[in-house]
Amino acid sequence: MEHAYLIDIGWVDxxxxxxxVLFILGIKGMTHPRTAVRGNLLSAWGMLLAVVTALLANxxxxxxxxxxxxxxxxxxxxxxxRVQMTQMPEMVALFNGFGGVASVLVAGAAFVAAADPxxxxxIAAGLSGLIGAVTFSGSLIAFLKLAEKMPSxxxxxxxxxxxxxxxxLAALAGVAWLAVDPSSMLAYWLIVAAACxxxxxxxxxxxxxxxxxxxxxxxxxxxxxxxxxGFVLMNNVLIISGSLVGxxxxxxxxxxxxxxxxxxGNVLFAEFGGAASGPAADDVYGGKVKSTSPAEVAMMxxxxxxxxxxxxxxxxxxxxxxxxxxxxxxxxxxxxxxxYGIHPxxxxxxGHMNVxxxxxxxxxxxxxxxxxxxxxxxxxxxxxxxxxxxTVNPVARTDPKSPIAGMPIIDxxxxxxxxxxxxxxxxxxAGIPNPLFAADNxxxxxxxxxxxxxxxxxxxxxx
Amino acid sequence: MLVLAVTVFVLAVFIGFEIITKVPPTLHTPLMSxxxxxxxxxxxxxxxxxxxxxxxxxxxxAVAAVAFAMINVVGGYLVTHRxxxxxxxxxx
Numbered sequence: 001m002e003h004a005y006l007i008d009i010g011w012v013d014x015x016x017x018x019x020x021v022l023f024i025l026g027i028k029g030m031t032h033p034r035t036a037v038r039g040n041l042l043s044a045w046g047m048l049l050a051v052v053t054a055l056l057a058n059x060x061x062x063x064x065x066x067x068x069x070x071x072x073x074x075x076x077x078x079x080x081x082r083v084q085m086t087q088m089p090e091m092v093a094l095f096n097g098f099g100g101v102a103s104v105l106v107a108g109a110a111f112v113a114a115a116d117p118x119x120x121x122x123i124a125a126g127l128s129g130l131i132g133a134v135t136f137s138g139s140l141i142a143f144l145k146l147a148e149k150m151p152s153x154x155x156x157x158x159x160x161x162x163x164x165x166x167x168x169l170a171a172l173a174g175v176a177w178l179a180v181d182p183s184s185m186l187a188y189w190l191i192v193a194a195a196c197x198x199x200x201x202x203x204x205x206x207x208x209x210x211x212x213x214x215x216x217x218x219x220x221x222x223x224x225x226x227x228x229x230g231f232v233l234m235n236n237v238l239i240i241s242g243s244l245v246g247x248x249x250x251x252x253x254x255x256x257x258x259x260x261x262x263x264x265g266n267v268l269f270a271e272f273g274g275a276a277s278g279p280a281a282d283d284v285y286g287g288k289v290k291s292t293s294p295a296e297v298a299m300m301x302x303x304x305x306x307x308x309x310x311x312x313x314x315x316x317x318x319x320x321x322x323x324x325x326x327x328x329x330x331x332x333x334x335x336x337x338x339x340y341g342i343h344p345x346x347x348x349x350x351g352h353m354n355v356x357x358x359x360x361x362x363x364x365x366x367x368x369x370x371x372x373x374x375x376x377x378x379x380x381x382x383x384x385x386x387x388x389x390x391t392v393n394p395v396a397r398t399d400p401k402s403p404i405a406g407m408p409i410i411d412x413x414x415x416x417x418x419x420x421x422x423x424x425x426x427x428x429x430a431g432i433p434n435p436l437f438a439a440d441n442x443x444x445x446x447x448x449x450x451x452x453x454x455x456x457x458x459x460x461x462x463x
Numbered sequence: 464m465l466v467l468a469v470t471v472f473v474l475a476v477f478i479g480f481e482i483i484t485k486v487p488p489t490l491h492t493p494l495m496s497x498x499x500x501x502x503x504x505x506x507x508x509x510x511x512x513x514x515x516x517x518x519x520x521x522x523x524x525a526v527a528a529v530a531f532a533m534i535n536v537v538g539g540y541l542v543t544h545r546x547x548x549x550x551x552x553x554x555x
Contacts, residue, residue: 020475023501024478024482026497026501027479027482027483027486027494027497027498027501028482030486030490030493030494030497031482031485031486031487031490032487033487033489033490033547033550033552034552036490036493036547036550037544037547037548039497040493040497040540040543040544040547041544043497043500043501043540044500044540047500047501047503047504047506047536047540050504050506050507051506051507051510053507054506054507054510054511055510057510057511057514059514059515059516060510060511060513060514060515061513061514061515061522064513064522064525064526064529065510065513065526065529067526068509068525068526068527068528068529068530068533069529069530069533071530071533072529072530072531072532072533072534072536072537073533073534073536073537075530075534075538076533076534076535076536076537076538076539076541077537077538077541079534079538079542080537080538080539080541080542080545081541081545083542085546088492088496088542088546091496091538091542092492092495092496092499095496095499095534095535095538095539096499096502098531098532098534098535099499099502099503099505099531099532099535101528101531102503102505102506102509102528102531102532102535103505105509105524105525105527105528105531106505106508106509106512106524106525106528108524109509109512109517109520109521109522109524109525109528110508110512110521112517112518112520112521112524113512113514113517113518113521120465215495216495219495219498219499222499222502223498223501223502225502225505226502226504226505227472229505229508230468230472230508231465231468231472232508233508233511234464234468235507235508235511236468236471237504237507238504238505238507238508239468239471239472239475240471240472240475241501241502241504242502242504243472243475243476243479244475244478244479244483244498244501245479245498245501245502246476246479247475247476247479247480247483248479248483248494248495248498249495249498251480251483251484252491252494252495255488255491342488344488347492349491349492349495350488350491350492350494350495351488351489351490351491351492351493351494351495352492354488354489354490354491354492355492355493355546355549358546358549358550358551359549361549361551363551363552363553364489364550364551364552365552365553366553367489369488
């Protein structure tokens with residue numbers, strides 16, 4: 001595709017190169033919280049440079065560009081300002097989908113515009129439409145599940161895997177059809193339609209607990225779709241940015257899978273075992289669970305040296321992060337060291353818990369990674385588990401037949417005393433009892449997370 | 464031309480892997496919203512597809528693409544900035 005530019009073509013490619021470098025430097029800034037704000041700004045400058053460069057091309061319909069840009073810009077700005085931090089997974093899922101649909105539309109437009117598309121353009125456009133459409137509809141399903149606008153559990157019908165395989169083959173056959181007959185617009189839209197259905201049927205069987213994996217993977221797809229669009233237009237800045245996003249999503253997908261000790265194939269294609277095997281709740285808990293009160297815990301906290309707080313998503317649901325910070329500040333003012341142990345899947349997307357704690361003004365250098373804190377956990381005097389369950393279940397270490405066997409956990413049971421703040425003994429996503437609650441060194445502080453902690457803070461101030 | 468583009472693609476994936484593995488878990492959510500913004504780069508493709516000598520259907524598709532890509536670019540950078548501003552180090 002030839003484009004006439006107001007300025008020499010060499011400069012255009014050079015400007016796109018500079019933009020690509022700014023994107024890379026921007027992501028590099030993300031390697032430390034100190035440099036991350038600057039990195040994000042660098043990346044935004046890169047985007048501005050790329051957009052201005054593209055706008056210098058001859059013969060564009062500026063009024064139409066302006067219309068699209070104003071509508072999109074307004075929606076984007078509104079969403080960014082209004083979104084709650086607990087809703088970040090929904091927003092990222094939706095934005096993954098928008099990236100996908102943008103690629104479908106750009107590849108479609110390029111295809112319509114090309115008088116005589118070559119083999120490379122048609123195949124690239126077909127793949128861009130395929131990946132983009134799967135990303136789009138799959139992300140919408142992920143968004144609906146995360147926003148609880150549809151049941152978050154595993155949905156499906158008998159033979160869904162065979163159906164998906166056939167649909168995938170049909171979409172690939174569409175790409176082959178395009179390659180044979182590049183003039184066939186119909187083939188392109190058939191690919192897009194098949195891929196849209198495929199995105200839905202691939203995502204509905206995946207349960208809510210696995211959504212962090214799914215949105216990471218769709219994040220990666222949205223980048224790959226953009227890269228494929230770059231191959232349609234033969235534009236390096238699209239190829240480079242798309243592959244950066246693709247790589248980022250793949251890395252996060254791998255980290256999430258590892259944190260749940262599952263393979264990607266297992267997350268995507270396995271029906272999650274119905275009834276969980278293993279001992280019944282009564283056998284695990286029977287008469288061994290010790291319950292405690294805020295006043296009792298306040299007395300116990302007198303003179304402690306080291307406190308660890310292990311939050312789960314339940315803490316964010318109860319909006320307890322601010323009172324957690326108050327508790328930590330109070331203990332620190334009495335000379336204790338308070339830190340936080342963060343499991344990689346503690347939130348509903350990679351790094352989600354860290355953002356929720358940052359929002360409550362908890363300094364990032366107090367957040368410790370799982371492996372790191374596990375090495376020192378025996379020196380912890382009191383460990384608070386707030387709204388977490390499966391990620392601290394010692395069964396993962398001890399019972400090879402458990403559904404969570406081998407999953408890395410935070411070894412809170414090795415702390416001197418554990419206080420679990422929880423409504424009841426109900427199981428987590430994995431649906432299995434947690435022997436931690438019946439352990440000798442464990443006390444249960446039953447109740448709503450926020451209310452119980454407010455009472456604890458009050459008791460500490462009195463005492 | 465194609466081989467050159469594939470070269471660029473493969474090298475960019477390697478660079479991506481190298482730097483993104485160094486991003487700490489604390490920043491994984493902003494990394495994802497930031498990459499939402501970067502994947503809005505399709506905006507460039509959308510803009511150059513609005514050429515007046517293209518068929519009208521192409522322009523319609525391109526304008527819709529501009530809107531969707533702009534949501535990602537503006538929303539992605541803004542929300543990432545909002546999040547990153549909350550990350551603070553221990554005082555003193």
